[in-house]
Amino acid sequence: VLAISLDELAVRLGAVVLGDGNLRISGAGTLRSAGPDQVTFLANPRYRQQLAETRAAAVVLAPADRELPTRAAKLVCANPYAAFAEALALLHPPPEVTPGIHPTAQIDPSAQIAASACIGPHCVIGRDAIIGDAVVLEAMASVGAGSAVGAASRLHPRVSIYAGCRIGQRAIIHSGAVIGADGFGFAPEAGAWRKIPQVGGVWIGDDVEIGANTTIDRGALEDTVIEDGVKLDNQIQIGHNVLIGAHSALAGCVGVAGSARIGRHCRIGGGAVILGHLEIADGVTIQAMSLVTHAIREAGEYSSVWPAMPHREWLRTVAAVRRLPSLSDKLRGL
Amino acid sequence: VLAISLDELAVRLGAVVLGDGNLRISGAGTLRSAGPDQVTFLANPRYRQQLAETRAAAVVLAPADRELPTRAAKLVCANPYAAFAEALALLHPPPEVTPGIHPTAQIDPSAQIAASACIGPHCVIGRDAIIGDAVVLEAMASVGAGSAVGAASRLHPRVSIYAGCRIGQRAIIHSGAVIGADGFGFAPEAGAWRKIPQVGGVWIGDDVEIGANTTIDRGALEDTVIEDGVKLDNQIQIGHNVLIGAHSALAGCVGVAGSARIGRHCRIGGGAVILGHLEIADGVTIQAMSLVTHAIREAGEYSSVWPAMPHREWLRTVAAVRRLPSLSDKLRGL
């Protein structure tokens, strides 16, 4: 574990110290959990009460909160949550990586592997694949023919990248993610389904994070596109030829059907489903578990959420809704 | 990349050429994207406008559309979408496979591996497993004891097949799929759960495609059954003892609970959930994100979809619905 003085930390975060700059910080925690050698943060006003009681050595907070009472030293800066993220990164540097190729990895002779890359045990890399500078493939990655992984990207164990996919720089891809499997394309023919070969690829920009067991299908004829800075949580399904605009964030278990186009800076709540062949504007927020069935042309918040309630009450509600069409007719009669 | 003359292509598709049969075709695209050496198709009337503007060399279309204006040569046939699929398969043949067993694969001596099969790096094949003719196991497949994979099937990297499962011929199974994990069966006992050993298997017919990270549980006492020609998209969960009838297609993120029986030629939209121990007739379509709670005895389309709307408007709707039971009571008073 590293330790760093409060003064040093303040320089790294661009913060002003109120308190003893010689304090040594060796970890981080919440207002409630942080101990006397740890830093914490206050970003949400509803935790102000906890500030008075924290045992932390120091707290990162905004100028508006600098006068609040606390025994902790203060690190004052404009964006406390982002600064705290920076402090965490300083205190928990990623494990050191030794460049090289593990002897159990199977690399096609035509693949180009940067000398600074680290290829872990049991990885399999196909023909003409390109692995960039300082890329880390942890164990059991599979990178298909002609695919490229951009510089400084990290693939956690057991990531599959099919042939013909392009991953940008500084990607973080979690275990079990699958990039470039066939889109779901079939033509009905004589009572059965004929497979439409999926010959597009996947194009992923820079600074994209992809969660565990998330799947991004390859395009049918053109590419599926994930723009720069997109963040995908776990267990998400992205259909073929979807486009997700830069800096959008999708929470866990979201499904996006084929050829949907999601704008930039959108936020999609967990378990939401976006139907295919529709467009969502920039800056749209979709609530968890909502279903988008039509184009959304204006920024803002959209929902089709039914909050759970006691079962008996819910049954009465459902029954009343079912009588509603006939009720409406009767009312029109009045 | 292959190139093929329009006349040759027409023969393969069973189509009639209107235009220069000597044109060389070396790829395929959409009406909008196809270039002058590519073939495209028109199946949906709403793209007729794009036909006039396409730069494609040739377009596959139906007899009814043969007179529509376009600079492209025409390939006229009864089912343009299926014919286009065939063209794609001709222009993008799967990578050639060299039979043999990769030296890093771990094969139980009792397993039967066809001489024409290709077993990729780091595969693990258990006792008495059977791998059929021309099967391709890409990297890191795991095939449990006594399981069988039928001729000409392809498993993409990182597919798990537990013991006692049967996969038919010409299966395509995508990365991360898990076939034959234990069904979710527990008996309550003294405030805890006692595991019910899941001793059935999984029986999968011919020509089935299974998407990335889809899971199909083994049966409790008898088999879970997926009949011929079923197509499963990504991230689908099939519970124990489910039966899915031939040629049904399930979109991404669908969940099917234990012992549900889905008919033949059904279509289940993305994110839908089918509760357990119920039966769905042949030819049923379930809309995306709908919940099936009771048996469906007649073919047709079923839904319980709430389309997302602006959040404020939605909140008013939810509030009105919640008042509905008491409102109904009052109206009965009128």
Next chain:
Amino acid sequence: VLAISLDELAVRLGAVVLGDGNLRISGAGTLRSAGPDQVTFLANPRYRQQLAETRAAAVVLAPADRELPTRAAKLVCANPYAAFAEALALLHPPPEVTPGIHPTAQIDPSAQIAASACIGPHCVIGRDAIIGDAVVLEAMASVGAGSAVGAASRLHPRVSIYAGCRIGQRAIIHSGAVIGADGFGFAPEAGAWRKIPQVGGVWIGDDVEIGANTTIDRGALEDTVIEDGVKLDNQIQIGHNVLIGAHSALAGCVGVAGSARIGRHCRIGGGAVILGHLEIADGVTIQAMSLVTHAIREAGEYSSVWPAMPHREWLRTVAAVRRLPSLSDKLRGL
């Protein structure tokens, strides 16, 4: 296949035999499928009719059902379903395991592997990891630095455990599960997202089962916690810092957002979503596909389920609900 006499079986199940105790039992089945050398069970009254017709050698049933007519011998005991589970476990013992480390496994020299553990092909075990007595890691498990797997746990092929996670004793973890991937934490900064390093871990109690392709994220600062006896089905997503109380059971495709706290002995239906930063009391049942948006403080059953109905009828319902806010206004006028 084992065979066991009815008398022996009765001793093991704590049951009383009514019938020929010398009968040999060599398998188990349902009332409908069990053959003349198999045992079956009756737990649900609606299957009583099948009891009269079963061809099974013996049936496990409750004292209340001991007089029901059947040709089968009877094994009478208080909890027939749990006793049948025990019979299944006796008749289908898990495959024998030979302790040892497969030569293709990659084990960090600092890891502690119990002599009685079995480490399968292509496993990868990191620095300072601890693998307990009689643990079985099937093929391609990945166990990160400093993680521990408790005694008698079994990991099916292709399980990922990141660094800093703790799995209790007797865990069963199915293929494709990912424990300890980063939680979904990002701070907005200048129109982009800054990653919050996720430095907590995952703490999993004893007797937990985790389904195929289920994901459990590591905590942001503190641990994500899964208490003793919890059962998680397939394709479940557990966000960072979630706590799931002992003996709760979650069905397939459930999503639990960050920092939600679910009580003990809860049951969550398939596809339900629990929003983050809320608390659910002990003994709560959530229906399939319901959405929990607020704290639930009392035991009981909760729902927000819309059952699917014929599409046209549904469209009328949706339209009527959309008119409801204005309808309410008019009614207030009356």
